[in-house]
Amino acid sequence: MSENKLPQIPKEWKWVRLEKIGEIVTGTTPSKKNKEYYGKEIPFFKPPDLESGRFVTKSQEYLSKKGLEVARLLPKNSILVTCIGATIGKTGIIKVNGTSNQQINAIIPYEDYIIPEYIYYQIISPFFQEQIKKNATATTLPILNKSKFEKLFFSLAPLPEQQKIIEILEEAFSKIDAGVEGLKKIKKLLSLYRQSVLRYAFEGKLTQKWREENKDKLEPAEKLIEKIKKEREERYKQELEEWKKACEIAKKEGKKKPPKPKPPKEFPPITEEELKTLPQIPKEWKWVRLGELINIFDSMRIPLNQQERNLRKKKRPLYPYYGATGKIDEIDEYIFDGEYVLLGEDGVQFFDKGKRKAYIVRGKFWANNHVHILKAVNGIKNLYLMHYFNIFDYHGYVTGTTRLKLNQSAMKNIPIPLSPFLEQQKIVEEIEYRLSIADKLEETVDKLLEKAEKLKQSYLKSAFEGKLTEEWRKQNPHLITGENSVDILLEKIKEEKEKFEEKKKITKVKQKSLIELKQ
Structure with a gap:
């Protein structure tokens, strides 16, 4: 410059x-x-x-x-x-x-x-x-x-003015910082509020009154899980029939048989020991394994590095490219289309309750291999799963030290409180309403924090252009001229620097002499 x-x-x-x-x-x-x-x-x-x-x-x-x-x-x-x-x-x-x-x-x-x-x-x-x-x-x-x-x-600036600038800045910053501290406390309270909303939701407390008012309309979770299992068995039978037909066609055409579909996996029930560590839930609900409620599409994921992504930006439209914590990039191709729950596999702060571990994606998109791609089965809301993932305690389910990982096997065994379908809808509605209020408040807090930082920067800019001390200079000309002038100050600094350099030379000569004596 x-x-x-x-x-x-x-x-x-x-x-x-x-x-x-x-x-x-x-x-x-x-x-x-x-x-x-x-x-x-x-x-x-x-x-x-x-x-x-x-x-x-x-x-x-x-x-x-x-x-x-x-x-x-x-x-x-x-x-x-x-x-x-x-x-x-x-x-x-x-x-x-x-x-x-x-x-x-x-x-x-x-x-x-x-x-x-x-x-x-x-x-x-x-x-x-x-x-x-x-x-x-x-x-x-x-x-x-x-x-x-x-x-x-x-x-x-002259030395007395340096001191005055510091005084003005510190007085202003102490007031700004007090306000910032208050805003940061509000942010922490909002984070705790979100966690409380989610925790109460999945303990049945958020919908307690609604459940009592609508008990005649609710089908117990026990029946819902039976329906889900029955649907999976029916789908497996259908897949088997389709496989048999495909085998006959392959035989006639002299081609290799397609792989046989795997039967639905049976998950072990939640043990008594596990139940002791889990929160109490309403009698109409049931603790089940996550694997019983989801379809997994991880095998379709294809990771792309930055160079590969850059080559996929030629056509339009561009589609989102997602990773563990959200959108990373945009490319001109997609793998998935629909509504999915994306749950971090690694690269997520699993033990920080205020951090997001899962999010909903709708439409066409691509995803890398650091995020699980999930869809709820019929009778389960995707949003219900997403909100649960964001409050679940992952201790005992993730591996690793420096980079935590939630593998597919551990993920399937996560215990989840299953509520009746109508109540799931109400739970999601209640969560979304409360969290939207918290989000709006946080947005306001963030704007105020940004404003506080801009105010600080404004003070600093004015300070080092001499604007903050303009009036002070008019009142104290004797403190910035003559012996207090910046020219005299620079001469003194120059003398100090020369003394310092001479001292350094003497020290180096002494060190060299000592080394020679040792040799």
């Missing part, structure tokens, strides 16, 4: 390169092969450690004193900036001495002349973040190396 494209700042300020305000250091990672380098003494900061907010006091990983010998110690109040990947630009001030990996560039400020918080707030401001992104390599993994990072533009 050229200097003539920089935002306008007060005449008492100066645009400088980032390297002018402190020492820029890129971190390193000591060899993992040497276990002696890692311990519990020295914080070893990585990008995820900067997620905690402005001040960073601890890291997920630590080095030993021996590990510090091959790393660079960063003093507390150093400003760490992620310079690679999706979180590029993420920033924090460390409040303890530590080190960092090579994904982070650190600024060690000359604290007598520039306040660490002033640097922090400017780095997270819209203009500086834009500089980071524009100067990063334009690849799938953006990288901003040290040589480019230290040349970024920084608006330097």
Whole structure:
């Protein structure tokens, strides 16, 4: 970015390169092969450690004193900036001495002349973040190396004005953050409300009054499951007859016989031990295995990588391409057509009750092999299944540690409370009504959170263009001119930097002499 494209700042300020305000250091990672380098003494900061907010006091990983010998110690109040990947630009001030990996560039400020918080707030401001992104390599993994990072533009204000800017920002942000905290609590309450609605629905509490008022119209779940089994047996008999005819045709034509259809699988009933762990349900309901209520279409799934999907975008219309958590892409072909329940096989946060595990898809679509493709049998509502999947406790049914997986066999054995068909319809209706209210409230909360973030960004933009302190400058000219001017400040920073560089040279000479003596 050229200097003539920089935002306008007060005449008492100066645009400088980032390297002018402190020492820029890129971190390193000591060899993992040497276990002696890692311990519990020295914080070893990585990008995820900067997620905690402005001040960073601890890291997920630590080095030993021996590990510090091959790393660079960063003093507390150093400003760490992620310079690679999706979180590029993420920033924090460390409040303890530590080190960092090579994904982070650190600024060690000359604290007598520039306040660490002033640097922090400017780095997270819209203009500086834009500089980071524009100067990063334009690849799938953006990288901003040290040589480019230290040349970024920084608006330097006189020291007293730096302090005033921090005061104004912190007062404003504390009020905004209090509001944001309240909104986040509302989001948590909405998540708990959704879970309560689903839990009550599948314990029969949501439709208790309706059930009493309509008991003469309800056919017990026991009879419904008998009908489902009978239908499956009838369908199997029909498939057998069709198979026999196909075999006769194949024999006449000298072709290979088609595979014989498999009989419907018998699922073991829910045991007494299992019932002890399951919630109480109305007497008209029945605990059954999921496999008794679904048809599975997983064998029809075809995964496509990004390149393969890109080749399937030539024709119109485009159809959705789904994965474990929802729509991933659009392509010009489809496999499935109709209403299906898609339940994550892997890549889903099964143990987070607030996260979606299943969703309904209608129409033409394609799906990969990370999601089960299911359809409810006659007498069962697809939406009934979907909502149950989103409240079910998957402990004991998924395998794996880093990537949880719900295989088909375990899925079929999931216990599900079966209610009469008419009650299923009422349950779905009640759930949809209540969740729609929660969704609208959450949409409002999200808009307010977005507004709060935009307000913060507006404050930051104004702060580093000198607009927040415009009146203060008029009232305090003596604090931004003469000995307090930014020109004098830069001279002092330059002197400090020269002293620091000289100190570094002496240290290097001493280290070299020690090495030579040892040899």
